[in-house]
Amino acid sequence: MTTRTAVVVAGAGPAGLTLANLLRRAGIGCVLIEEQSRAFVEQRPRAGFIEEWAVRGLQQRGLGEKLIASAPIHEKFEFRFAGRRHAFRYADLTGHRHYVYPQQFLVTDLIAQYVDAGGDAVFEVSDVQLHDLTSDSPAVTFRTADGEHRIDCDFVAGCDGARGVSQGYLPADTTVRARHDYGIGWLALLAEAPPSADGVLFGIHPRGFAAHMARTPTVTRFYLQTAPGETEADWPDERVWRELHARLTVPDGAIVQGELIEKRILDMHNYVIEPMTYGRLHLAGDSAHLVAPIAAKGLNLALHDAFILADAIEAYFAGDPAPLAGYSDACLPLVWQYQEFSLWLSEVFHHSAAETSNPFLARIAEARMRRLLDSPAAAAAFAELYIGRRSAADL
Template identity: 40%
Template sequence: MRHRTSVAIVGAGPAGLLLGQLLHARGIDFVIVENRSREYALARIRAGVLEQSSVDVLESVGLADNLHERGLVHDGIYLQHEGVRTHIDFRDLVGRTVTVYGQQQVVRDLMAAHDAIGSSVYYEASDVTPSGVETPRPLLTFSHGGESHEVEADFIVGADGFHGVCRTIIPATEISVFERNYECAWLGILADVAPSTDELIYALHPDGFAMHSMRSTTVSRLYLQVEPDDDIANWSDERIWDGLHERLGTPGWTLNEGPITEKSITPMRSSVASTLSYGRLFLVGDAGHIVPPTGAKGLNSAISDVAMLGAAIGEHYDGTSTRLADYSRRALSRQWKTQYFSQWMTDMLHTPSIQTPKDLAAFRYRSQLGQLEFVTGSQHAQQTLAEQYTGLSIE
């Protein structure tokens, strides 16, 4: 079966689905192809904090009703060290907020919006292959339901993640990938218990980083720093709660426990491709870059890419291609600022690996305490954190 469309999108995660909605709002036709099932996309436990910038993008296409009804607006975060917890008030510092609203729910809202407009979204596609991106008529081929499909498009967008196919078709001579692997990982849990805090807690402790987040008023999301090669089988529910009590504890505060419904270990890394475009192929989100989760930037970075690219494609069909030609430079400029912030937060809040010599580890830990004391004691430092955490502007 042969199709013709303006934009062929590979990947039906939040980036691909949101781009489709932005194109629809401009009257631009598209096709979305995803190799996973719809159920898989809805089941993934991922990010849960939306920048003010991301909320603004979702509002712009009428996709924020559920977010405003169910999301938890936070005016700031807590930074904790040596048992002392300090509130960083974003609203007071920069007049902006963040919203706790799980990526699963964002995807659910986007799927419902596509169902309502009858979008062409192919789940469980196989042999997804983009080609001809150096030509005026790129082609996306795939199999679905036992039938072969060919989609001729003006542009192909890779929203297919770090392990997707789109980035791999860019010749090695035209792209480099800059990476950093961190010496720590996150053990994350979901627990059926009301949050023990009104806003997120980021804690540095001699035993390692800990974080208290949430997904709703009845579901808590919590994290412990572990070694990258650790095994989740080593962590009983009792051991996890003991670790959280120890690292998050402060005088007069109680951590509520509840049934753990999901637990996993996620290594931490940074990765940025040197270009997000090649011919008529464009990369968005994890297909082009990955950040450690400490700064809550993964989903938000994807949304900023999509907002830039969607507007640029719209202008192209209106007769102006300047911003489309400049998409990669503009998106990467914002991304490197995001990488800096995520790296800064990660280095400030995570203790050295157990493999680090003791004297070096002791020096680094004390320098981290000094850094946290400076940040929590300086309004200017807090404003810098608040500006970046709530989201840089999207051009």
């Protein structure tokens, strides 16, 4: 196994894989290490909605060809509110769309592009530890079935997600860990059912929020707002479908049922770790900032970080250290824009269910919804935030 490289990338999610591919293409030495098996990460379902600027960013860098060729494009969604359908055509307002491509497909493509082209990747590592991060030569140690390993390097990229070890290496006294808990859960569901509509459905309902999102022609994702402390055991299939029908069905808008193949409570919280850098360690993606999937932003931010970090490391080895020194500052403005939008949207989505506990918040949520539906200016501002960045031109 390699014992010295330029960059050790921890984590084969969208952030780590994009970064590893870009470093390899730039001729920069790189070893990718991943806790899980290749088969596991290639099948792990999560995101599906990728913003157009991020897709163009992948395309400009020679990645994402399969995505572009096969991902359906979404240009509108539908609010189901006050018993009616309200189509929201955000592409008409912004000129930008979403590509719908299950995250595991993107991960599979990026692994193939990296490994098949000779990229160095080690799966099923454990006991990952980072060393000497403030020196000129940090190191990463880990264990595999073959024994213990050490890789000395110039930089460590901590792309190991919200449960990885990298974020734990940022010292408490110089790091701000900003966190927000929503105080609710989402039941994330995957059903073997064709999409019930040709776009996303957001059900704003006094019983709680619900959503429908196409994934593939035969699999659909649904979400249900749940009360704090509820677990999967509180949600037998019969209750799931009863609530999905109650919260999403409107005249001419039924929900297609299917076998539930995933049922997982998500604890809804966000965090941002600032700065995203400590010595020779740079965090990217969920390891640096988690955004609950309310506005479908996390994967997009992971790609944003990876693009910026790859360019900065390339500049460093070309003799310009400034972009790497400014990496965290370059990433965080978009991170905070997306966090703010997720929080705002959460209040619209979830506060209708506060009808009995807090009628004031429920009325505020309703007022926001009506403004969104009645005011072209409010709709345009919302659409811009919903589709995210306007352009990949400067990425």
